[in-house]
Amino acid sequence: MNYQDTIDFLFHSLPVYQRQGKSAYKANLDNTLALDKFLQSPHTHFKSIHIAGTNGKGSVSHMLASVFQAAGYKVGLYTSPHLVDFRERIKVNGKKVSKDFVMGFVSRIKPQIEALQPSFFEMTVAMAFQYFKEEKVDIAIIETGLGGRLDSTNIIKPLVSVITNIGLDHTQFLGNSIPEIAAEKAGIIKPGIPVVIGETNSESKLIFETFAQKNSADIYFADQIFTVRKQEITNNTNYILVDKDRKSREYSIDLLGNYQRLNLITCLTAINVVKDAFKGINELSIYKGLNNVARSTGLRGRWETIQEKPRVICDTAHNKEGVKPILEQLTSLGHSSLHIIWGMVDDKSAKDILALLPKNASYYFTQANIPRARNAKELADEAKAIGLSGDSYPTVGLAYKTALKNALPDDLIFVGGSTFVVGDLLLHIG
Numbered sequence: 001m002n003y004q005d006t007i008d009f010l011f012h013s014l015p016v017y018q019r020q021g022k023s024a025y026k027a028n029l030d031n032t033l034a035l036d037k038f039l040q041s042p043h044t045h046f047k048s049i050h051i052a053g054t055n056g057k058g059s060v061s062h063m064l065a066s067v068f069q070a071a072g073y074k075v076g077l078y079t080s081p082h083l084v085d086f087r088e089r090i091k092v093n094g095k096k097v098s099k100d101f102v103m104g105f106v107s108r109i110k111p112q113i114e115a116l117q118p119s120f121f122e123m124t125v126a127m128a129f130q131y132f133k134e135e136k137v138d139i140a141i142i143e144t145g146l147g148g149r150l151d152s153t154n155i156i157k158p159l160v161s162v163i164t165n166i167g168l169d170h171t172q173f174l175g176n177s178i179p180e181i182a183a184e185k186a187g188i189i190k191p192g193i194p195v196v197i198g199e200t201n202s203e204s205k206l207i208f209e210t211f212a213q214k215n216s217a218d219i220y221f222a223d224q225i226f227t228v229r230k231q232e233i234t235n236n237t238n239y240i241l242v243d244k245d246r247k248s249r250e251y252s253i254d255l256l257g258n259y260q261r262l263n264l265i266t267c268l269t270a271i272n273v274v275k276d277a278f279k280g281i282n283e284l285s286i287y288k289g290l291n292n293v294a295r296s297t298g299l300r301g302r303w304e305t306i307q308e309k310p311r312v313i314c315d316t317a318h319n320k321e322g323v324k325p326i327l328e329q330l331t332s333l334g335h336s337s338l339h340i341i342w343g344m345v346d347d348k349s350a351k352d353i354l355a356l357l358p359k360n361a362s363y364y365f366t367q368a369n370i371p372r373a374r375n376a377k378e379l380a381d382e383a384k385a386i387g388l389s390g391d392s393y394p395t396v397g398l399a400y401k402t403a404l405k406n407a408l409p410d411d412l413i414f415v416g417g418s419t420f421v422v423g424d425l426l427l428h429i430g
Contacts, residue, residue: 001103001106003099003102006106010120014119029155031116031117031118031119031122032118032155035109035112035122036155038112039126039130042126042132042134043129043132044157045132045136046136046139046140048139048141048142049064049141049142049158049159050144050158051141051142051143051144051162051164052144052147052151053163053164053165054164054165054166054181054185054322055259055321056259056266058079059255059260059299059302060162060263060270061141062077062079062293063253063263063289063290063293064267065077065141066292066293066296067267067286067289067290068281069093069297070292071280071281072285073138073139073280074092074139075093075138075141076132076137076140076141077091077140077141077297078090078141078153079143080121080145081419083427084427088298089128090124090128092132092135092137093296097131109123109126121152125152128140139159139278142156142158147181147185148163148187149187150187158193159273160270162266163185163195164199165198165262165321166201167181167321178201178203178204182204183207186207186211189208189215193215194217194218194219194220195208195218196219196269196270197220197222198265199222199266200221200223220273222265222266223265224244225244225269226242226265228241228265229241229242236254236291237253237260239253239261241265249283251287251291252291253291253293254293256303257302257303257315257326258325258329259317260302264290301315301316301423301426302315303329306429309409310339310404310409310411310412311333311411312412313413313414314416314425315416316422317416318416327357335411335412337362337407337408337411337412338361338412338414339364339406339407339413340414340415340416341363341364341400341403341415341416341421341425342365342366342416342417343379343396343420343421344379344421345370345373345420346372346373346375348374350379354382354383359389361388362390362406363389364390364400365379365383365390365392366392366395368418368420369420369424370420373418373420376393379392395424396415396424396425397424397425400415400428
């Protein structure tokens with residue numbers, strides 16, 4: 001099989017949660033452990049940091065990777081889902097896994113794939129771990145998928161576990177309350193391994209403390225260690241942090257979303273926990289790494305400006321906790337008229353999120369090119385019922401083309417609602 005044949009095999013032969021939803025989810029580690037045994041436990045050949053959470057885990061993962069890269073280390077990075085190219089999921093020092101490796105790996109384990117019928121995610125985790133072993137990475141930054149306890153990545157023994165925050169997302173798998181979801185995420189806390197919590201929440205704090213205590217794991221709440229002041233400039237965001245000893249530090253980040261302030265302190269707290277094991281990490285490498293997160297790791301889709309005149313911004317936020325700060329930042333930007341291209345997946349409650357959207361905008365309701373996408377016409381009808389005005393478009397590309405045609409140079413266009421809508425946009429614009 002050539003590369004495209006290999007990708008087609010993976011997407012059409014294996015259950016893919018990002019495309020199919022609940023039917024692709026496997027609530028156990030059986031296949032992961034079987035693949036790991038066949039590959040002779042590649043995850044035991046590299047150090048790692050494990051990251052879970054409802055929002056921000058992708059940004060924190062990329063921040064950490066960039067800092068370690070700036071310190072001169074060879075860094076593996078596993079994240080999901082991808083936006084445009086499958087190989088975005090597996091990187092070493094910002095470079096995507098090679099097509100040759102993908103083809104060779106799938107060819108090698110094809111009999112196991114056919115016998116076990118693992119999910120797409122289970123297979124990609126195995127691929128990532130094998131790649132990081134063969135590349136002899138110094139450290140691998142591993143992002144969970146949906147949860148934590150039963151996530152395929154949860155076979156690793158990291159240097160530190162990180163949980164960014166907890167929100168009501170993926171409730172059909174993780175539970176219908178903050179404590180229930182927190183308990184699933186807390187499943188990545190392991191005996192004797194410190195854990196960093198990014199955001200203190202009264203409903204989840206006791207859950208995390210209890211899990212940490214049971215595992216004799218030191219626990220650090222990042223927002224109790226740092227307070228943040230911010231000043232945004234043209235190309236980067238400057239943050240002045242004050243720690244609990246009242247010492248101030250200043251960092252400049254090339255990620256412009258206001259929500260990144262919480263991800264920043266989560267990243268820094270995790271670095272403080274592990275830096276004694278990595279002598280190359282110092283204030284200079286931390287500053288350099290944070291200043292070049294997108295440039296050194298290839299991170300996209302986080303408050304990303306696509307063009308100016310009219311200004312086009314996209315962001316992958318897709319739940320209430322993620323969408324709220326995005327909308328707050330949108331309203332703070334100077335513009336004439338606001339155009340919003342919006343699409344969602346079908347297994348999320350649209351009503352609660354649509355209710356957050358501003359009524360003084362022109363809407364272009366659309367759907368990503370995946371089976372899970374919510375029908376654009378149905379989404380438009382639901383939005384209209386609560387006072388949002390706009391038409392429906394069968395593809396993100398058509399919605400974007402129409403918005404560009406309608407927008408004046410001083411207008412603002414925002415594209416979001418789903419990671420896959422942003423992915424389709426990036427694919428459309430090349």
